[in-house]
Amino acid sequence: MEPVKASIITIGDELLIGQVVDTNSAWMAQELNKIGVTVSRRVAVGDEWTAIWQALNEELAVSHVVLITGGLGPTADDITKPLLCEYFGGKLVVDEKVLAHVHYLFEEVYRRPMIDRNAKQAEVPDVATVLHNAYGTAPGLLFEKNNKLVIAMPGVPFEMKGIMTDEVIPLLQKRSKLPVILHRTLITAGIGESFLAERISEFETALPSYIKLAYLPHYGMVRLRLSATGFDTESMTHEIEARFEELQRLLPDVMVTNRDEPIEQVIGRLLLERGQSISTAESCTGGYIAHLITRHPGSSKYYKGSIVSYDNQVKEDLLGVTPGTLAEKGAVSEETVRQMALGALSSLKTDFALAVSGIMGPDGGSDEKPVGTVWMAVANKDEVITQKLRLRTERSRNIELTATNGLNLLRKFILERVPEPKN
Template sequence: MVKAGIITIGDELLIGQVIDTNSAWIAQELNKAGIPVVRRVAVGDAWDEIWTALDEESKHADIILITGGLGPTADDITKPLLCKYFNGNMIVDKGALENVEHIFKNILKRPMIERNIKQAEVPDTCTVVLNKRGTAPGMIFKKDGKIFISMPGVPHEMKGMMTDDVIALLQKEFTTSHIAHRTLLTAGVGESFLAELIKDFEEALPANIKLAYLPNYGMVRLRLSSIGIDKNTVDHEIDTQFAVLQTLVKDFLVTNEDEPLEKVVGKLLLSKNKTMCTAESCTGGYIAHLITAIPGSSKFYDGSIVSYSYKAKEDLLGVNRSTLETLGAVSDEVVIEMAKGALQNIQSDYTIAVSGIMGPDGGMPDKPVGTVWIAVGNTQKLTVEKFQFRFDRQRNIQLTAASALNLLRKFIIEN
């Protein structure tokens, strides 16, 4: 079975200045193409480190995909290193040069300098992959039955190269497998409880099917994975096991698709031809952000009122000053009034209202950091629930959003 390894290059990755999204995206695309990734490694802009990574990855994988270090500046050392690694001499590739000239003349509309022309230089031991979105060409090398593909580190350019050329080339070069995943999402149950609940199922799984637990923000995804040559056989086996798994966790099942909670809520609203809105205090619009990140969310989402201060809660949502002064902003009555105000002002079918103390400061003996009140409902009925989270500010915000969306999901289903 063919296997792939990924090397991402750049000091910025190692100091945390830039998050390595390239290797994650490449792994996803290779998975879809039936090529499992066995290793991913990030190295800095250091000759010895890159050289060692090439040696190491070629021991474990048949395909080594490399991103980064192909720019025109002095710290971009990938191309000269590959030239030496594969015993080549640097030449100007005609097609790559024409591509650079086209970009500067017709797109950037500015003159080229010598440094730009050097982008068209490649080792004579490689096959060039034209970069339709930038100036740095991709390069393909072969050595000892292994294939090495170097691509730009700029995500937009790398993705274009992968989509237009690399995936098709790999599928032509190698016999690939069929990789199948089935994922469901649960809520209201911990990872350890789930593991105990499905212990017998997990122990009885065929050797070719793996179960993974993916906990995140009060929810747990369960993923079954399998790989094989025959697509029909692989899909039939994994679908059979996935049906059993769904039955076992039915009391906690949110969705049997690999999708976020906000999308589940959106699909539920669309199925009922209803809309929602949000009234946010402690989350500062984060719930609205999650929802509006979904393409087409305007069909089920009307808007948000972010009311952080007492005055904003009064002026924008009609919360009574006496309620705020007597009970405080973090209380059941305040989120009820926030929810009613949002429904009245925005005219949605459903709403979410949240107020809490995210930290690290602001906690009180009776309302410690992480205290959150959430109200969900419609003009006929509201459900209110108190939560107590115990993490840092960002995670408390994320947990509040997830809890609020799940509370609304259950309310819509039950009412």
């Protein structure tokens, strides 16, 4: 049976001049993949009639379902709705349900006066089925032609997500016999992509044709993903699980987790199991490690907080780093991060603390301590360990890599220490 193929078209000049990063289509692809719809292409085009028209033609030629985001807003550069109306040979009519919803949003949720432009959101092509947008004024629109579907949604991420979850996914599941796609992902740290490939080359060669292995490197870690596609869920599950077990046995020393989750969630689970807590003292990462941890719901159960000591005075006042250490060794030194970690441990009263200090660039380097020099420390009440990194010159990359490496140092430290029984 042929898989159901989808294309994603994102519309907006801002995508072509690079003023915004397209996060919508990654999310949409994930959701489609989960239900067994294969995304074959993603295309971004500008707010331009012929470009959108041509993209529609091309994607309808290769896919069964074409999902469109963007260009449904209330301003003059939003041309998706009239274009689709003409493409499918309809005319715009007011949808009373949508109009009532727009009124409701302005009166009850936004609590702002409504203007004519907003009411226009309720005009929809008479050849489209309306998909309810619980979170905004522009409804989703569903068109059908030659047994293929075109679905248009607004580009505002949470509105698109609402329509996808509430309307599009159930609709696609109802209409098609979808293949099963199973993924198993593990994450490694501390080994390069090519060394990994060398270590598991025999494993890779022996995989059956319906299971694929992908390498996804990202800031000092590599995700290894096995994907199986087919219709026999039971035998596929059996096979992918067996292969995944084998893969894990090949990489015990470098595997961080056997789930598809970021490293801070690995730490979070570990701490929840043990009933322990952590805190951070961040200089060069400036709160980024705290952000990574706290973006996950429930992190308050194990994370107490951070002292972002961007200024040396804060390192002294709140973390107890001694003025002598700062003067003699400097802010980026083993002794400073050691004192920072111990300072966080006692100020924030946690079982473990992670501290980092480094030179992220592009300025601030010296011959002795070039840009990319980082010191990290992890402490508990018995012990402090430290590690030095030598990164390169790109600031945002250095912040990411320091966070990843620091969290990995913390993870290993926690794992190696057996928790004391709690009363």
